[in-house]
Amino acid sequence: MAEDVGVSSSISAESNGRQPSQVLLSFSGGKDSSMALHVLRNDPNFHVVGIMVQVEKDNDRVSVHEVRRELLDAQVAALPSDLTVFHVCLPVMSTNCQYEGAIFDCFAEARQCFPLLKYVAFGDIFLADVRDYRMGVLARWSGHGGCPLLPLFPLWGRDTTRLARDFLALGFRAHLVCVDTTQLDATYVGRQYDAALLDDLPAHVDLCGEKGEFHTFVSAGPVFSSTVPVQVGHVESRGTAGRFAYCDLVPRARVKA
Numbered sequence: 001m002a003e004d005v006g007v008s009s010s011i012s013a014e015s016n017g018r019q020p021s022q023v024l025l026s027f028s029g030g031k032d033s034s035m036a037l038h039v040l041r042n043d044p045n046f047h048v049v050g051i052m053v054q055v056e057k058d059n060d061r062v063s064v065h066e067v068r069r070e071l072l073d074a075q076v077a078a079l080p081s082d083l084t085v086f087h088v089c090l091p092v093m094s095t096n097c098q099y100e101g102a103i104f105d106c107f108a109e110a111r112q113c114f115p116l117l118k119y120v121a122f123g124d125i126f127l128a129d130v131r132d133y134r135m136g137v138l139a140r141w142s143g144h145g146g147c148p149l150l151p152l153f154p155l156w157g158r159d160t161t162r163l164a165r166d167f168l169a170l171g172f173r174a175h176l177v178c179v180d181t182t183q184l185d186a187t188y189v190g191r192q193y194d195a196a197l198l199d200d201l202p203a204h205v206d207l208c209g210e211k212g213e214f215h216t217f218v219s220a221g222p223v224f225s226s227t228v229p230v231q232v233g234h235v236e237s238r239g240t241a242g243r244f245a246y247c248d249l250v251p252r253a254r255v256k257a
Contacts, residue, residue, distance in 0.1 A: 015245050020047040027051035027077050029062055031174050031193065032123030032155060032208065035167055036220040039154045040121060041223065046152075048121070049114050050084035051076070057089040065177050065215045071228060074251070075217075078224040083178075086110050100137055100206060108143045109206050119152040125160055125167070125210045157198045158199065163199055164207035174223035176214045179245045181237070183213040190232040190243055190247035217249055 023046050027033045040046045045207065053072060054063035062072050076085055086109055090101045111117050120138060124131050135151045174193040179186055184205055187217040193198050193216050198207050205213045229252035237245050 006078075007056045010035075015153055020045055021118045022114050022116050023048045023121050024052055024107075024117055024149075025121045027053050027216060028065055028123075028215075029053070029067055029072055030065060030123075030220055031167055031172065032125065032210075034172060034221055036121060036123040036154045036175075037164065037223050038170065038221070040152075043154075046119070046121075048083065049117065050063070050086055050108070051079070051121070052086045052088060052103075053089060054088040056092045058092045061092075063088075064191065065217065066179055067249060068251075070251060071217065071249060072135050072231065073223070074100045075219070078226045078228060079221070080225075084110075084113060093237060100140065103137065104141050104143060105167055107141050107149055111144070111161075112148070118150060120149050121154060122150040124153055125155050125158060125163065125208060126211060131156070160206050160208040160210055165195075168193075168198075170222050172218055173227070174216040174218040174248070175249060177217045177247050177249060178215040179211055180214065181243055181245055183211065183241055186235070186237065186245035188191060188214065189235055190244040222227045 023214070025037055025040065025048050026036065030212065034202060037048060037051070041047050053076070055061070055069060056063050060069040062069070063066060086106045088106045090099060090102055094102075107120070122131075122134055124134070131151075131153060136149050138149050141149065171193070176189050176191050176193060176197075179189040184202070188201075201207060209215065217230070218224075219230050230249045230250045232251040233248035235245060235247050237243075
């Protein structure tokens with residue numbers, strides 16, 4: 001099975017006389033991937049050389065989160081300039097086969113740009129089945145030429161209550177852009193992810209939304225050079241029986257008074 005690595009090593013690459021390992025980060029624009037980027041950029045063992053973003057080619061929105069492409073582009077523009085962006089373009093209702101084909105193409109492109117690329121990082125925290133699937137995808141990639149890409153989970157096993165509070169203490173700002181109404185009331189969508197929201201969430205809801213209760217868009221934080229100005233737009237329900245409530249975040253400059 002592919003190796004998986006945390007970021008708690010007590011011996012840094014610098015002190016060991018080695019170059020930090022190159023990392024490609026799966027980046028959704030949400031809080032977990034933003035926090036993972038922050039953790040990795042502050043660990044001397046790793047060098048994040050690129051981010052991998054998934055976009056629905058039929059509607060030009062971020063997969064699952066349904067955030068406008070222009071907001072993703074503004075977010076990416078505020079990230080460190082040394083990051084290369086790789087896009088995974090998918091149909092709105094993609095199959096696992098389509099997903100893996102697109103992500104394999106992305107891996108090949110990233111390895112071509114960075115021949116020493118070693119890891120692909122994800123912001124998962126405790127869902128073992130999701131982690132196992134990601135590890136399986138990397139294991140199935142056949143284009144590595146004898147040098148496979150290894151999975152990396154910088155947030156794995158962290159207490160999500162502490163992680164959520166740390167996220168806010170670091171100065172990150174985010175909004176809930178999608179809510180699974182079978183787990184959380186639709187009235188939460190569009191709300192700012194702040195201390196008041198954490199205090200309001202029902203006891204059964206994970207404060208990081210790790211069980212899929214909600215998804216977020218991050219507009220500011222220590223990994224960004226500037227704030228992405230957003231305003232809450234309209235809310236609509238989609239999916240079977242309107243299961244998912246989505247908030248359409250809009251660039252603030254475009255909102256009419």
